[in-house]
Amino acid sequence: MEPIIFGENLSFSYKEKEILKDLNFAFKKGERVGIVGESGSGKSTFLRLLAGLLSPTEGVVSVAGETKAEGIIKKISMVMQEAMLMPLTIKENITLGKDVPKERINEVIKAAKLDGWIDSLEEGIDTYLGDRANEISGGQAQRIAIARAMLKDADIILLDEPTSSLDKETTTEVLEALDRLMEGKTVVHVTHHPDLLKGYDRIITVKEGRFYE
Amino acid sequence: MKVLKRLTAANMIWVITAYVCLFLSIIIQFFWTIRIGMIADAIVSREKIEIKFMFIMFAILLASCLFIYLKSLAGKYATERMAHTLRMDFAGKLLKSEREAIGGYEAMSKAQNELTASSEGLSGIFDVIEQFLSGILALIFLLFANLRFTLIVLGPLIAVVLLINRIGKNLPGLVNAAMDKRISNNKTAYMIISNFEAVKVFGAEEFFEEKFKKELEEWGRLETKKERISAVTNSVSGILSQLPLLILFGVGALLIWRGYMTIGTLMIFLNMTGSFIRTITNLPSWVVRIKQFLVHLSRTDIASEIQH
Numbered sequence: 001m002e003p004i005i006f007g008e009n010l011s012f013s014y015k016e017k018e019i020l021k022d023l024n025f026a027f028k029k030g031e032r033v034g035i036v037g038e039s040g041s042g043k044s045t046f047l048r049l050l051a052g053l054l055s056p057t058e059g060v061v062s063v064a065g066e067t068k069a070e071g072i073i074k075k076i077s078m079v080m081q082e083a084m085l086m087p088l089t090i091k092e093n094i095t096l097g098k099d100v101p102k103e104r105i106n107e108v109i110k111a112a113k114l115d116g117w118i119d120s121l122e123e124g125i126d127t128y129l130g131d132r133a134n135e136i137s138g139g140q141a142q143r144i145a146i147a148r149a150m151l152k153d154a155d156i157i158l159l160d161e162p163t164s165s166l167d168k169e170t171t172t173e174v175l176e177a178l179d180r181l182m183e184g185k186t187v188v189h190v191t192h193h194p195d196l197l198k199g200y201d202r203i204i205t206v207k208e209g210r211f212y213e
Numbered sequence: 214m215k216v217l218k219r220l221t222a223a224n225m226i227w228v229i230t231a232y233v234c235l236f237l238s239i240i241i242q243f244f245w246t247i248r249i250g251m252i253a254d255a256i257v258s259r260e261k262i263e264i265k266f267m268f269i270m271f272a273i274l275l276a277s278c279l280f281i282y283l284k285s286l287a288g289k290y291a292t293e294r295m296a297h298t299l300r301m302d303f304a305g306k307l308l309k310s311e312r313e314a315i316g317g318y319e320a321m322s323k324a325q326n327e328l329t330a331s332s333e334g335l336s337g338i339f340d341v342i343e344q345f346l347s348g349i350l351a352l353i354f355l356l357f358a359n360l361r362f363t364l365i366v367l368g369p370l371i372a373v374v375l376l377i378n379r380i381g382k383n384l385p386g387l388v389n390a391a392m393d394k395r396i397s398n399n400k401t402a403y404m405i406i407s408n409f410e411a412v413k414v415f416g417a418e419e420f421f422e423e424k425f426k427k428e429l430e431e432w433g434r435l436e437t438k439k440e441r442i443s444a445v446t447n448s449v450s451g452i453l454s455q456l457p458l459l460i461l462f463g464v465g466a467l468l469i470w471r472g473y474m475t476i477g478t479l480m481i482f483l484n485m486t487g488s489f490i491r492t493i494t495n496l497p498s499w500v501v502r503i504k505q506f507l508v509h510l511s512r513t514d515i516a517s518e519i520q521h
Contacts, residue, residue: 152414152415
């Protein structure tokens with residue numbers, strides 16, 4: 001099977017420091033790949049290259065047939081460490097201004113397990129988070145981010161330590177929502193915790209900018 | 214007003230020094246004007262001007278220079294100390310607050326905007342007070358010197374004061390609304406910057422651009438309304454302030470011709486009336502500036518309270 005994601009001689013430098021060195025890799029469609037490594041090893045930079053948020057200094061990265069950042073970014077969906085909520089309504093935080101049918105929004109809310117919480121709010125999905133965006137629980141915030149990623153419905157899901165700032169109980173709840181997001185998709189999951197990668201097809205360790213499998 | 218009182222109390226010695234220098238500077242200017250009138254009368258009546266008289270003039274001039282320097286120095290120092298107290302008060306409260314209670318960037322944005330506007334307001338306050346006191350002193354002199362003449366000349370100005378008071382009533386509300394919108398603009402800009410990755414990944418650039426544009430337009434509308442009120446008050450007062458000078462020249466010339474008034478006295482009247490008219494002419498913009506300044510100051514207090 002043709003790889004959906006691959007890299008050839010991929011390197012990335014920042015301020016003359018080489019963060020990723022001459023990487024060659026290929027991930028198949030539907031594969032779940034875990035990336036582990038210590039802080040500063042380059043794993044988050046790698047994910048941003050796959051997301052099209054950064055461009056390689058040398059080599060090529062190809063994601064779903066796209067090699068340019070503006071093309072790659074359209075093919076992926078991402079859940080980051082911070083939920084990146086904004087002072088908008090819950091609905092706007094999920095759709096980010098896109099015109100989406102109500103049924104589809106309800107579908108992702110349910111899949112992200114946000115329905116119980118939203119139903120308990122007086123103004124429901126139209127509740128304005130405002131500066132309270134900083135005050136809602138980490139689990140709720142991350143589930144909104146997951147709903148946002150579900151709505152994009154990309155074939156490739158990139159996860160950058162989405163549970164690292166959550167407690168154990170909330171992590172379990174968020175992982176359930178993540179499972180639904182990842183169903184039938186190609187997943188690249190960056191984490192400090194290898195135990196979160198049980199059942200993954202491949203686990204790659206990043207050390208000093210190189211891959212070890 | 215509460216904040217202004219607190220800032221004054223915290224820097225009382227410097228505020229008093231600035232006021233004393235300012236008051237002495239005004240009084241000396243006042244004596245200089247009267248002496249100039251006396252010289253004019255002496256020249257017209259071809260009287261000999263004594264050396265002692267010239268010596269007093271020179272001493273007044275020197276003292277005037279000294280107090281202009283001192284009042285400027287003390288005024289600026291007192292202002293900066295008050296602005297410093299304001300900033301440090303806010304910074305202190307911020308440091309003592311819980312992170313969650315700070316309200317994120319909203320309070321920071323508020324602090325930045327309000328503190329800048331308040332510091333600007335503070336730096337102009339001594340100039341406003343000086344011009345205001347000069348005008349009041351001139352008015353008292355004019356009323357005592359010739360009550361009827363003064364009332365005829367200055368009557369039209371009462372209309373200006375009443376008009377300005379009426380127009381200026383909407384201003385604090387507008388200042389508040391414009392400031393809130395400015396904060397909201399900053400918030401949107403900060404939101405885009407801090408969530409840049411999410412904006413890119415989920416293609417939300419257009420959504421935020423549109424949102425930012427709408428907020429900017431609303432802020433522009435409020436600012437235009439605010440400035441329009443200021444412009445109306447300034448131009449109306451400018452036109453009306455010319456009226457007393459015309460009356461003064463006409464009536465003054467008639468009185469001199471009939472021998473009821475000397476040229477020196479008319480010169481003093483012209484000078485003092487000019488000083489009072491300047492005060493009245495500038496009154497609308499001062500009222501506007503002071504109202505805006507007090508709103509900004511009170512909002513620094515609101516911003517502080519948010520955190521507790």
